[in-house]
Amino acid sequence: MRRKVTKAIFPVAGLGTRFLPATKSIPKEILSLVDRPLIQYAIDEAREAGIKEFIFVTSRGKGALEDYFDGAPQLEQSLRKKKKTDLLAELKQSTMDSGEIAYVRQREALGLGHAVWCARRLIANEPFAVILPDDVIAAEKPCLKQMVEAYEDTGGCMVAAMEVPESKASAYGLLDVAEDMGSLLKINGMVEKPEPEDAPSNLAVIGRYILTPDVLRNVSTLKKGAGGEIQLTDAIAMEIENGSDVYGYRFDGQRYDCGSKSGFLQATIAFALDRPELRDDLMDFMIDTVAMQKAAQ
Ligand code: G1P
Secondary structure, three states, rough: OOOOOOEEEOOOOOHHHHEEEHHHOHHHHHOEEEEHHHHHHHHHHHHHHHOOEEEEEEEEOOOHHHHHHHOOOOHHHHHOOOHHHHHHHHHOOOOOOOOOOOEEEEEOOOHHHHHHHHHHHHHHHOOOOEEOOOOEOOOOOOOHHHHHHHHHHOOOOEEEEEEOOOHHHOEEEEEEEEEEEEEEEEEEEEEEEEEEEEEEOOOEEEEEEEEEEHHHHHHOOOOOOOHHOHHHHHHHHHHHOOOOOEEEEEEOOEEEEOOHHHHHHHHHHHHHHHHHHHHHHHHHHHHHHHHHHHHOO
């Protein structure tokens, strides 16, 4: 039987410079869509996919992120007194049991491949998931769960995949597809942020991965890749060169690039419109605002 995927790595060591000055004192993963921090969406998705061990790769200045997952006895007591059971339940979701969560530090910002490699001792010899919290995916069945189910048949390595406009493709890891089986794609190669003329396709890697521990061994042999960083894409591509199976998975769902201001705003609007208590007011506001903007043009 294939070994279950029960560990996930969350690389959260980035500086979040695109959201300065907000991220001067708050980790970007605590920035919230409506009232839930980006990291909460990532944790919920992982839990629903069967993840039991949550490994954070952090760096200096991420203390608020670690505190976020602690119990908050005073706050809980006060909510209990006021019989605010809904809020208590919300709060419970953000609390992790002792031993469920582990933190490793990335000492220097050497790239995504290096960040994931920092967790190698905690992963040991098991398959594992990687979730990039910047990529928020709204889906009926959470994206990682879709992938875990597909992985039960395929094994090997698997990356989430999505067609992106050609004009934006160079901002992603791109897939060279050997066989397109619908949701599942057999991959021939992958390349991180190539120049447009070298792009193998406009099928981009999105921030969900299921990987074998061999990928971590590959990282230790890698040279710096795109942007002068140690790239996860290169470590996975090495698996293909070594003759192992690597798959892309075209997930069902809407992905928001919450690493960009525009994507973050779109996600905020979409998630707010999904809340019955916010929907009507927000719709009225948007209709009026758009009309005023158009009239002013
Ligand atoms: C990372 C990965 C890239 C992937 C992207 C998805 O890049 O390196 O392969 O396509 O996430 O969001 P980043 O956006 O961190 O530069």
